[in-house]
Amino acid sequence: MKKLLVFILAMFFVVSAFSFKAIMVTDTGGLGDKSFNDGTWAGIQRAGEDLGIETQVIQSYEQADYISNLTKAAQEIQKEPDGGIVYAVGFMMTDALFQVAQQFPDVYFAGIDIAPPTEDVPPNVICFLFKEQESAFLVGYIAAATTRTGKVGFIGGIPIPPVERFRYGFEIGVKVYNDLHGRNVEILKGYTNAFSDPKKGKDLALSQFAGGVDIIFHASGACGNGIIEAAKEKMVSLVGKEDLATILDYAYSNGGYFAIGVDVDQDYMAPGIVLASAMKGVDTASYLGVKWAYEGNWMPGIHKLGLKENGVRMSPMKYTKGLVTNDTLAELAYLVTLIKNGILVIPETEESLKSFKTPKIAFPF
Incomplete structure (x- = not known):
């Protein structure tokens, strides 16, 4: 022993x-x-x-x-x-x-x-x-399909390459939706020039909402906490309550104010108000x-x-999927296959963004 x-x-x-x-x-x-x-x-x-x-x-x-x-x-x-x-x-x-x-x-x-x-x-x-631009493309397409005002926003932190790639993808998502559906959704862009100041994010978001934007995608680190807070305040002021069921009922009929999260699944931060999140692994x-x-x-x-390597993705939209049409979700799933197969290439530079032209895309449904 x-x-x-x-x-x-x-x-x-x-x-x-x-x-x-x-x-x-x-x-x-x-x-x-x-x-x-x-x-x-x-x-x-x-x-x-x-x-x-x-x-x-x-x-x-x-x-x-x-x-x-x-x-x-x-x-x-x-x-x-x-x-x-x-x-x-x-x-x-x-x-x-x-x-x-x-x-x-x-x-x-x-x-x-x-x-x-x-x-x-x-x-x-x-x-x-x-490949941040690939997940940002997905939420850009969702934003363009969901906006009621025809104007969406992008708020970046410091315009470093990863932040800019998020912007490129978001812009292309909106552009492809516009081109495929004959729409003219506009994008209002701004930067907090910081990553750790939620107040700057909130102030800029409120300014964009006042300018007619109803959905804002942020790539701004902790500044985004303020952006989500701004969207929540605006939405609750419309609805009068902040419980999920009331928010979704209102949003389904009338739209409202939404944020789009970044990097991780931020949908939980304001259920029903964070429309989706552009995630990277x-x-x-x-x-x-x-x-x-x-x-x-x-x-x-x-x-x-990137998407092909399962290194970026969009959140499952646990709370808000019902606010997006089935047609839009089906289109997005098809576009993901085109990206993974290299048929639809999302720009990762300013130069390729400026020269991008939407390829001929015919949905098989």
Whole structure:
């Protein structure tokens, strides 16, 4: 019995001697944005639970924190007997990530929405990029089909490449709907020039609503919380109540004011008022990076995820699907197959946006 106890204790110390840690460094939006950072952290936490490893998050309060926080995270990983991985979240961390990664070649680094500044990607770095324009196309088409005023809005945060790709896709979704249905839905565009100021988002949303917009798609991080709040206030003022059944009854007959979420499924934030969400699999990417590093299946370089790779998608519209016609949903499903097959290519640059022409599309129904 004594020998068995000694053996068990010995095995415990052997197992505990090996540890692997995943550390996420947020951008300035931080945890609680109900969007980009929260989605990435959810994937890392899920990996931690599945693999039985420790996870940690380090908050960045300003851009000046990026290098010091990534350095601190890398130093923490070096203390682990079995190593680990550091996540840098957001395009704004690009320079900091590659600067710090070069100083710690024995530490795995992963970037979400971070493209390498040169073609040479260090062997300890993996970059996850997304075809945001493809999920944004879906909600753009939905917005154009659903608007009662003929005017929809886009509010971006800082106009960095991922945000702009959301805008390109949204614009093309509206354009394709207009071209296929002979409509002239307009888009009002604006930027908060921040990601962590809900008040700026709310103020800009109220301005767009006052200008005749009835649906706003945001790609603005935590600023979007204010945009959703603005839509809710406007809708409740029309309806007089905020329970879901009353809102949906009113909206079905009269329309109203709606927001469209981003990055993760934000429909729950204001049921019946968040029409849909343009999602990208930041949680999937963060989960995979941890898993690949832990299991020794590391694949450095760029991994670009779109509809075909199930890396972007639209929310299932749990509360609002009844506000969209069956014809529109069927059309959208067909358009998704065209995108996956490369027949309908959604622009990812300003130049391709300007030159885009809607191809001849005949729905098989």
